[in-house]
Amino acid sequence: xxxxxxxxxxxxxxxxxxxxxxxxxxxxxxxxxxxxxxxxxxxxxxxxxxxxxxxxxxxxxxxxxxxxxxxxxxxxxxxxxxxxxxxxxxxxxxxxxxxxxxxxxxxxxxxxxxxxxxxxxxxxxxxxxxxxxxxxxxxxxxxxxxxxxxxxxxxxxxxxxxxxxxxxxxxxxxxxxxxxxxxxxxxxxxxxxxxxxxxxxxxxxxxxxxxxxxxxxxxxxxxxxxxxxxxxxxxx
Amino acid sequence: xxxxxxxxxxxxxxxxxxxxxxxxxxxxxxxxxxxxxxxxxxxxxxxxxxxxxxxxxxxxxxxxxxxxxxxxxxxxxxxxxxxxxxxxxxxxxxxxxxxxxxxxxxxxxxxxxxxxxxxxxxxxxxxxxxxxxxxxxxxxxxxxxxxxxxxxxxxxxxxxxxxxxxxxxxxxxxxxxxxxxxxxxxxxxxxxxxxxxxxxxxxxxxxxxxxxxxxxxxxxxxxxxxxxxxxxxxxx
DNA sequence: CGCTATGTTGATCCATATCAATAAGTGTGG
DNA sequence: CCACACTTATTGATATGGATCAACATAGCG
Numbered sequence: 044x045x046x047x048x049x050x051x052x053x054x055x056x057x058x059x060x061x062x063x064x065x066x067x068x069x070x071x072x073x074x075x076x077x078x079x080x081x082x083x084x085x086x087x088x089x090x091x092x093x094x095x096x097x098x099x100x101x102x103x104x105x106x107x108x109x110x111x112x113x114x115x116x117x118x119x120x121x122x123x124x125x126x127x128x129x130x131x132x133x134x135x136x137x138x139x140x141x142x143x144x145x146x147x148x149x150x151x152x153x154x155x156x157x158x159x160x161x162x163x164x165x166x167x168x169x170x171x172x173x174x175x176x177x178x179x180x181x182x183x184x185x186x187x188x189x190x191x192x193x194x195x196x197x198x199x200x201x202x203x204x205x206x207x208x209x210x211x212x213x214x215x216x217x218x219x220x221x222x223x224x225x226x227x228x229x230x231x232x233x234x235x236x237x238x239x240x241x242x243x244x245x246x247x248x249x250x251x252x253x254x255x256x257x258x259x260x261x262x263x264x265x266x267x268x269x270x271x272x273x274x275x276x277x278x279x
Numbered sequence: 280x281x282x283x284x285x286x287x288x289x290x291x292x293x294x295x296x297x298x299x300x301x302x303x304x305x306x307x308x309x310x311x312x313x314x315x316x317x318x319x320x321x322x323x324x325x326x327x328x329x330x331x332x333x334x335x336x337x338x339x340x341x342x343x344x345x346x347x348x349x350x351x352x353x354x355x356x357x358x359x360x361x362x363x364x365x366x367x368x369x370x371x372x373x374x375x376x377x378x379x380x381x382x383x384x385x386x387x388x389x390x391x392x393x394x395x396x397x398x399x400x401x402x403x404x405x406x407x408x409x410x411x412x413x414x415x416x417x418x419x420x421x422x423x424x425x426x427x428x429x430x431x432x433x434x435x436x437x438x439x440x441x442x443x444x445x446x447x448x449x450x451x452x453x454x455x456x457x458x459x460x461x462x463x464x465x466x467x468x469x470x471x472x473x474x475x476x477x478x479x480x481x482x483x484x485x486x487x488x489x490x491x492x493x494x495x496x497x498x499x500x501x502x503x504x505x506x507x508x509x510x511x512x513x514x515x
Numbered sequence: 516c517g518c519t520a521t522g523t524t525g526a527t528c529c530a531t532a533t534c535a536a537t538a539a540g541t542g543t544g545g
Numbered sequence: 546c547c548a549c550a551c552t553t554a555t556t557g558a559t560a561t562g563g564a565t566c567a568a569c570a571t572a573g574c575g
Contacts, residue, residue, distance in 0.1 A: 112507060135515065178367040181420065
């Protein structure tokens with residue numbers, strides 16, 4: 044381990060839901076082997092298949108998780124503060140299933156997987172937090188899979204926009220968080236198809252200008268998108 | 280609760296990886312509110328959206344998990360002994376994201392979700408087992424999603440067959456565990472397309488006769504399917 | 516101010532869905 | 546044991562969503 048985590052970072056980490064309720068000495072144990080690092084954009088943090096040495100926690104910035112096979116690549120998810128990523132690999136001590144790369148300049152905490160596993164065994168509250176986080180991740184992927192298997196690409200885009208709208212406090216207009224090329228991959232389509240899909244949503248009051256989205260008539264779009272909490276509620 | 284679990288079922292449950300290491304009194308607590316029931320085939324156990332009152336554990340038989348939206352339906356997974364299902368909903372005390380139905384006559388243990396959550400808080404070993412199971416489930420869905428997004432339907436079928444072959448101790452011939460209609464849905468395609476996909480694999484030594492599959496030249500099929508542990512290893 | 520990556524648009528192609536007809540099981544009751 | 550209904554599987558014909566290829570536009574960025 045290069046260096047331990049500077050104590051100045053402790054409060055930030057300590058405030059995370061994941062660590063909020065744990066005992067002081069356990070927290071100290073975790074922090075001893077950990078560190079926080081700031082990465083520039085477009086840095087590969089993890090390559091799928093690597094052994095899972097660290098639990099990563101994103102504090103600021105954004106990270107994309109992607110996978111590839113046989114020369115093809117797809118975006119699996121984007122991770123934004125404050126959450127962990129690749130927790131399951133850490134728990135199971137198994138290889139990462141996805142690669143991770145910074146999108147923007149990002150501050151990331153790295154905690155040795157070995158420590159996470161051992162503290163899990165001794166600290167109830169930490170264990171509780173870990174399992175809640177993991178269950179959340181699981182449910183997210185299940186929803187994502189339902190989205191993929193049950194909807195056309197146009198429907199996926201429509202519902203994605205409605206979810207984004209919700210994340211922006213139901214604002215009439217907002218900015219896409221993702222570059223379109225990546226959004227296309229995330230939604231399981233090509234950039235060309237995404238371009239056309241945006242056009243296809245014009246009749247439902249979707250206006251696009253670069254990364255700027257305006258949904259003039261939300262009800263209209265919802266009538267088409269038919270969102271359901273069992274797929275689109277990104278909280279539960 | 281209808282009736283508590285008959286003590287005759289205790290040893291079966293106790294032997295499960297999930298309960299093997301837990302303390303006797305905690306185990307007794309869990310069992311008090313639980314019961315084991317045998318269901319005929321084609322019985323709906325769970326409807327997506329329902330509150331998650333019970334953790335289900337399949338002891339014998341088989342169960343399919345499916346989801347639907349807007350009149351469409353898809354098979355998400357099949358569950359075989361011995362494993363839990365819909366663990367994440369129990370943990371989060373959130374609605375089920377998938378429906379569950381028996382395929383065959385099945386023996387299933389039902390444990391009140393509330394008890395699972397409270398015992399989790401007091402029994403280390405149980406907590407450890409729960410989190411391992413959950414991490415396993417999570418990784419399975421991620422693999423499944425990679426399969427869907429990165430492969431064509433022909434490639435998905437080819438790799439599915441190779442995985443089945445592995446589950447049958449690398450036997451040259453074996454029976455499909457799933458009716459073809461359902462397999463198609465699981466693989467994200469129509470029955471018609473599956474029929475044609477089987478034909479499309481003939482050049483690689485795949486012979487189909489009803490549910491009977493014979494893979495004459497495994498290397499040949501693998502050269503086409505390009506399986507990878509990061510998608511196809513159903514264990515880690 | 517070009518250079519390079521990203522986005523758009525059009526033309527075409529292809530994988531897969533859909534529709535339709537037939538065949539093959541599977542189970543039921545007579 | 547057979548006739549019947551009913552579901553599932555196959556096969557062919559066709560339609561279509563989405564991919565691919567190509568050209569051009571645009572926007573960051575050094």
